[in-house]
Amino acid sequence: MVTAVRNWFSERLPISGVQIAELTNEPVPNHLKRWWFCLGGTPAYLFVVQIVTGILLAFYYQPAPSTAYESIRTITHDVSYGWYIRSIHKWAATLMIAAVILHQMRIYFTGAYRKPRELNWMVGMCLLLCTLTIGFTGYSLVFEQLSYWGATVAANICDTVPFAGVFFKRLLLAGDSYNSQTLPRFFILHAAVLPAVMIGLLVVHVGILRLQGITEFRFENEPDDKPQTFNFFPDHFYTELTIGLILMILLSVLATVLPVDLGPKADPLTTPEVIKPEWWFYVSFRWLKLFSGTFAVVSSGFIVFVMFVWPFIDGWIRKHTRYTEASVWIGIVGVFLLVGLTVWEAIVEH
Amino acid sequence: MNTEVSESETEVAEPIRRSFLFAVSAAVMAFGLTAGYGMFAWLIGVFLYPFRESAESWQFLSDLGSFGVGHSLTYQSPAGQKIVVTRLADAGTVDDFIALSSVCPHLGCQVHWESNNARFFCPCHNGAFDKVGKPLSGPPKDSDQTLPQYALQIKNDLLFIEVPTTSLT
Ligand code: HEM
Numbered sequence A: 001m002v003t004a005v006r007n008w009f010s011e012r013l014p015i016s017g018v019q020i021a022e023l024t025n026e027p028v029p030n031h032l033k034r035w036w037f038c039l040g041g042t043p044a045y046l047f048v049v050q051i052v053t054g055i056l057l058a059f060y061y062q063p064a065p066s067t068a069y070e071s072i073r074t075i076t077h078d079v080s081y082g083w084y085i086r087s088i089h090k091w092a093a094t095l096m097i098a099a100v101i102l103h104q105m106r107i108y109f110t111g112a113y114r115k116p117r118e119l120n121w122m123v124g125m126c127l128l129l130c131t132l133t134i135g136f137t138g139y140s141l142v143f144e145q146l147s148y149w150g151a152t153v154a155a156n157i158c159d160t161v162p163f164a165g166v167f168f169k170r171l172l173l174a175g176d177s178y179n180s181q182t183l184p185r186f187f188i189l190h191a192a193v194l195p196a197v198m199i200g201l202l203v204v205h206v207g208i209l210r211l212q213g214i215t216e217f218r219f220e221n222e223p224d225d226k227p228q229t230f231n232f233f234p235d236h237f238y239t240e241l242t243i244g245l246i247l248m249i250l251l252s253v254l255a256t257v258l259p260v261d262l263g264p265k266a267d268p269l270t271t272p273e274v275i276k277p278e279w280w281f282y283v284s285f286r287w288l289k290l291f292s293g294t295f296a297v298v299s300s301g302f303i304v305f306v307m308f309v310w311p312f313i314d315g316w317i318r319k320h321t322r323y324t325e326a327s328v329w330i331g332i333v334g335v336f337l338l339v340g341l342t343v344w345e346a347i348v349e350h
Numbered sequence B: 001m002n003t004e005v006s007e008s009e010t011e012v013a014e015p016i017r018r019s020f021l022f023a024v025s026a027a028v029m030a031f032g033l034t035a036g037y038g039m040f041a042w043l044i045g046v047f048l049y050p051f052r053e054s055a056e057s058w059q060f061l062s063d064l065g066s067f068g069v070g071h072s073l074t075y076q077s078p079a080g081q082k083i084v085v086t087r088l089a090d091a092g093t094v095d096d097f098i099a100l101s102s103v104c105p106h107l108g109c110q111v112h113w114e115s116n117n118a119r120f121f122c123p124c125h126n127g128a129f130d131k132v133g134k135p136l137s138g139p140p141k142d143s144d145q146t147l148p149q150y151a152l153q154i155k156n157d158l159l160f161i162e163v164p165t166t167s168l169t
């Protein structure tokens, strides 16, 4: 029976497992059997989850100030399993941001961004910024109090950027302040522009990755004669399938146990007492409270710039000084700052 | 799938045990994929299927005393539909009245009353109906479709009609 089905297909689709293995023949270094090297595949899988659930939500979402909140209420309370789809979208977004940050940390601390992989690091930085922006625009779509005030604050942050600020603020809001054309803008950025850009970036990211091959590492406790790679198909593909299923279970559990709810509707006349962005913006939010407007914004921009060109800075340090492991210490300080500021913002009210 | 590919990876090949393990893990994976994503696909189906019954409510039309036999009135529902209500008899029950929808039973266009021809006329495919909604000509006549009616109710000598309360605009 199985053989009959298999024959039926192989007569029509003349491809075998061996051929797929050859076509996708990408020797995968052995260290990818360790889970933390699969952190790049996790955001990729979650990205697909976001596209599927996002398309589903768009069947009901209505991006206008008079209808947005109501349509999300409908999704959450009336549509069958609407709460589930919405919660999955929310949790996958959260996990995706976490996974991207962890992925970047693993790249950083294993030095996988070093020559010749500087460009892919920069593509990765673009992906990071896109991920944060897509998270921000998505949150604004809900049109609850925090979405509205978050967007307003973000636009005014834009405003404090010297020279170009006003221009970008007007571009973002479609006017000088939040108006009836703002939400459609956020929606199309969130649901069309950014996903398209990210798909493009991912193609380049994985393309470069395949051209260069993944950085190979040796672990001290490995015998020398052990083969250094295994095959993408079916072995690594199988691992990724398993990771996908585990993520799906995790997402379902999170969505069921901690479903997303809906805060009070946006009110342009009252700012809520406690106003916080999503957790992944806690760092920059705390930073903004620590320093005066323009300095905080300009310094954040500078930090992002340094992160962008870090492979070159690191290359220079390693070539011209004797601190070849400087990146590790700088990285540790960076992670402490990141975690510290995030936790600080999380535990205080204002 | 193919065992040669993975066999090259480990030298300690114990063919029988390996192929058994391989079959088991493939079966578990196949089950996981079907159950997991199958469930999700089913959810998607349910999610996309329309959930809303259109909202309707009872609206006041007229008191019985001032609505004589043979008279008609045109009622506009809160959602904007034009409904022609006619009194045909004097028994004092709901069956005295008919409330005709202006939605053509053929393919859903709007009919309108032509007073010079004393008929409802549908411009889409030239359907025509008499004043109680019976088809006179056109496709509705061919398949004997009458104009749909709205539900009516009498309470304390007052006439009520059940109409949709939500509209597109
Ligand atoms: C949407 C976000 C992202 C996705 C889906 C993604 C996906 C991937 C995948 C699947 C790999 C293969 C290796 C692995 O799994 O560890 C990879 C490698 C890599 N990623 Fe990303 N990535 C993302 C964001 C980033 C970011 C934010 C950076 C850093 C700024 C980055 C830098 C790199 C580099 C340099 C490599 C090559 C690593 C090596 O050769 O070992 N990526 N990425």
Ligand code: FES
Pocket: B104, B105, B106, B107, B108, B109, B122, B123, B124, B125, B126, B127, B138, B139, B140
């Ligand atoms: S829709 Fe009225 S006659 Fe066809």
